[in-house]
Amino acid sequence: MILDKKTWIVEATIKDMQQAMEEGWMTSTELVQLYLERIALYDGFLRSIIEVNPDALQIAEELDRERSDQGARGWLHGIPILLKDNIDTGDRLHTSAGSIALADSYAVKDSFVAAKLRKAGAVILGKNNMTEWANFMSPTMWAGYTSRHGLTLNPYGPGEMFIGGSSSGSGASVAANLAAAAIGTETSGSIISPASQNSLVGIKPTIGLVSRSGIIPITRTQDTAGPMTRTVEDAAILLSAIVGTDDSDDATKIDSQYKIKDYTEFLDSSYLKKARIGIPRYYYKHLDRDRLHIIESAIEVLREQGATIIDPVELPCQDTRWDANVLRYEFKKYVNDYLANLGPSLPVHSLTDVIAYNEAHADIALKYGQGTLLWAEETSGTLTEEEYLESKRKNKEMAGAKGIDHVLKEYQLDALLFLGNEEGPDLAARAGYPSITVPGGYAEHGVIAPGGYNTKGPQGITFIGTAYSEPLLIKLAYGYEQAAKHRVPPKLSFQSSE
Secondary structure, eight states: OOSOHHHHTTTOOHHHHHHHHHTTSOOHHHHHHHHHHHHHHHHHHHOOEEEEOTTHHHHHHHHHHHHHHHOOOSTTTTOEEEEETTBOOSSSSBOOTTOGGGTTOBOSSOOHHHHHHHHTTOEEEEEEOOSHHHHOSOTTOOTTEETTTEEOOOTTSTTTSOOOSSSHHHHHHHHTTSSSEEEEEESSSTTHHHHHHTTOEEEEOOTTTSOOTTBOOSOTTTOEEEEEESSHHHHHHHHHHHOOOBTTBGGGOOOGGGOOSOGGGGOOGGGGGGOEEEOOGGGGTTOOHHHHHHHHHHHHHHHHTTOEEEOOOOOTTTTOOOOOHHHHHHHHHHHHHHHHTSOTTSSOSSHHHHHHHHHHTHHHHOSSOOHHHHHHHTSOSSSOOHHHHHHHHHIIIIIIIIIIHHHHHHTTOSEEEEETTSSHHHHHHHHTOOEEEEEEEEESSOOBOTTSOBOOEEEEEEEEOSTTOHHHHHHHHHHHHHHHOOOOOOOOOOOOOO
């Protein structure tokens, strides 16, 4: 075993940590302390963590005693995990979605996801910064910015490279080795985008695998939580811990055949020899030279590993004009439901209250305005408008049955291949289907992409499939990861000044 624990912790996997604790060379308490030291050293600059759990060391000590007396509960026993700041924890951490309007909000109980992690023995180390209101506040807001904590920076190029959002802090913190792993949330790209931009593995699960209860919502149709890690194996471990049936979320009441207890069973790099992967060239046509080279290189790696590459494939939906009406209409309904249950001491209990609070504190709350909140406020909140119902129907039919499902069946494919968060993950999100992204390389030169961000930096390779195809996607992602090995930690040449 390596003796320098401060060096060892960098890029250590969950199984590495578990082995070290089982052998007595490391304790959960020491793991937490090592991460707290790294957070103090680097995160005042990165601003990826909005607050640290004041009870983390005590929880770790209790789990160490339990390990000594009874043995470990499983792979997550004593492992420090960060959660996005829209996920309720019934402890001394706030849950605010990054908004100063909720800066004093404590959840009365754990979200389903947080409870599952605690049951598995994880140490909830703290809350990650994010894009405020999960990037549903303003069309001009920078990814990773909140009024409560400021702007999260990408550790691969602070202030230069796009951080991705809205699980921005989850991406930056795990990339910089400030925790073993993190949980992000996604409505459309909010796990896949920051995972791709921070050289991580991110899994956006099928809607229904992971409960949304206790998570500040945008939409019930598309929201989900999912793992953000440095390896596919770690992502499989974390996903295994958070899936489950929740009486408070009807979407989780799915057929038992989809309730996989251990996703690590699908870490099979040899499966690529049997795989059929489709290349949707239509979605590559706007890529700049460096990013096109990265995905072409990934295709070649997959081909070398024995995969059958079908190039190109056409999706019937590829020229469809999409809208955001499902998000717009559902946000008001479901955020009102969440806010209505907050304690009477808090200043906001509805979307109307949030808008008024922001206007009253405009100097700190409205750096980028609140155009998206105002847009959502115009709806009735009853989900009865024809425009909403038609958009929901169209998303499911065109992205699912006449999109992803059609092309998979037509060409007899296992999955489709995309670069990072470029369009494909949005299709999967609209259909409610899964995506997984894996480090795919590094763009040395970037261009200014739509939205004003620089495309330079880490890029992910993303596989998408049909509903509940997580086992298959994990096989593909693991095979590619083991063959390509593109994950390289950032060089943290800066230190915090605070």
